[in-house]
Amino acid sequence: MYSARSFRVLRPGEATVLDVGLPPPGPDDVVVRTRHSAISRGTELLVYRGGVPASQAQRMRAPFQVGEFPGPVAYGYLAVGVVEAGPDDLVGRDVFCLHPHQTRFVVPASAVSVVPDDVPAARAVLAGTVETAVNALWDAGPRVGDRIAVVGAGMVGASVAALLASIAGVRVQLVDVEASRAGTAGALGVGFATPEDALGDCDLVFHTSGTAAGLARSLELLGVEGEVIEMSWYGDRAVSVPLGEGFHAGRLAVRSSQVGMVSGARRARRTYADRMTLALRLLADDRFEALITDTVPFEALPETMARLAAGAPGLAVRVDY
Numbered sequence: 001m002y003s004a005r006s007f008r009v010l011r012p013g014e015a016t017v018l019d020v021g022l023p024p025p026g027p028d029d030v031v032v033r034t035r036h037s038a039i040s041r042g043t044e045l046l047v048y049r050g051g052v053p054a055s056q057a058q059r060m061r062a063p064f065q066v067g068e069f070p071g072p073v074a075y076g077y078l079a080v081g082v083v084e085a086g087p088d089d090l091v092g093r094d095v096f097c098l099h100p101h102q103t104r105f106v107v108p109a110s111a112v113s114v115v116p117d118d119v120p121a122a123r124a125v126l127a128g129t130v131e132t133a134v135n136a137l138w139d140a141g142p143r144v145g146d147r148i149a150v151v152g153a154g155m156v157g158a159s160v161a162a163l164l165a166s167i168a169g170v171r172v173q174l175v176d177v178e179a180s181r182a183g184t185a186g187a188l189g190v191g192f193a194t195p196e197d198a199l200g201d202c203d204l205v206f207h208t209s210g211t212a213a214g215l216a217r218s219l220e221l222l223g224v225e226g227e228v229i230e231m232s233w234y235g236d237r238a239v240s241v242p243l244g245e246g247f248h249a250g251r252l253a254v255r256s257s258q259v260g261m262v263s264g265a266r267r268a269r270r271t272y273a274d275r276m277t278l279a280l281r282l283l284a285d286d287r288f289e290a291l292i293t294d295t296v297p298f299e300a301l302p303e304t305m306a307r308l309a310a311g312a313p314g315l316a317v318r319v320d321y
Helices: 041-049 127-140 155-164 179-188 212-220 272-282 286-291 298-309
Strands: 003-011 014-021 029-039 079-085 094-097 104-108 112-114 147-151 171-175 191-193 202-207 222-230 253-256 292-297 316-320
Touching (some): 003 104, 127 222, 147 155, 147 212, 155 171, 155 286, 171 179, 286 292, 292 298, 298 316
Parallel strands (some): 147 171, 171 191, 202 222
Antiparallel strands (some): 003 014, 029 104, 029 316, 079 094, 094 112
16 A cells, blocks of 8 residues: 655645555556656645636646645646556656646556656656647747747746747747846846836737736737737636727737647647657756756645745745655
8 A cells, every 4th residue: 555745735825744545556557756846836826825716626627636626635737756666668767747746646657758868857847837838839830030028937938938949030038027037038048128128019929927917018019910828827816908009900919828728720630648748858958947946845845835825936946855
């Protein structure tokens, strides 16, 4: 019988780590001992604060979530570990899984993706975030020479900017209210500006700040017939969208992008597994190390989530086991 330590949100603003028993693995399962996980500040803090709307509770479920919103609930989806038991071709391999923060877990072998040999396990925790960025680029279809802004330099926005930087001739500017994010932009090889100094006449703007002000500024940065790719998740917050002024005259557009479905532009030819495999392969790029700005031990997760909810700065927080 396997057991584990699991992070749980007991109720909004309160969390703990507790002992749990694991089901015996079946013939098609793997037992994974977790090495690292990462905190998705946007979604996980929304869960921690109790901000998941009842109407979206089912859509917001993580693949291996335990419990229901607002709690007690085990939530998370950025885990990397080593396979201790399972099919021979997986035993001993590092794998990525969309699993909550837990020291060990049992899942179907089909639910894990092998981490490539040239991708450090500690960096592979970003696979879910890079997968989100891949889907957004599939949705947007950026072209050679485009003028692009990414408003919001968090984990997702930085990942989007990193992928855009490899397209020939593009002007990519990462935009954030925190001037300190200029260092992240430099490490990724893209430009940086605060909102008031951002370059306009954009063909595309990816919005990831999760704020109404960020969305308004994103629309202002567009050129004629430009498009905002809205990637922010607002939970139960109402957001005002400025559709007056130049919105209609400029024939502007706002389109959502969300990782729960493979982009319609690739859905007929790419599976979820294909998308994840691509995200993991892209993480061989050392630039993504710039996204991991903090590391904490697993047992410190309750205190860490409280600190993040209070506004602690930084990008990805890696949890080490």
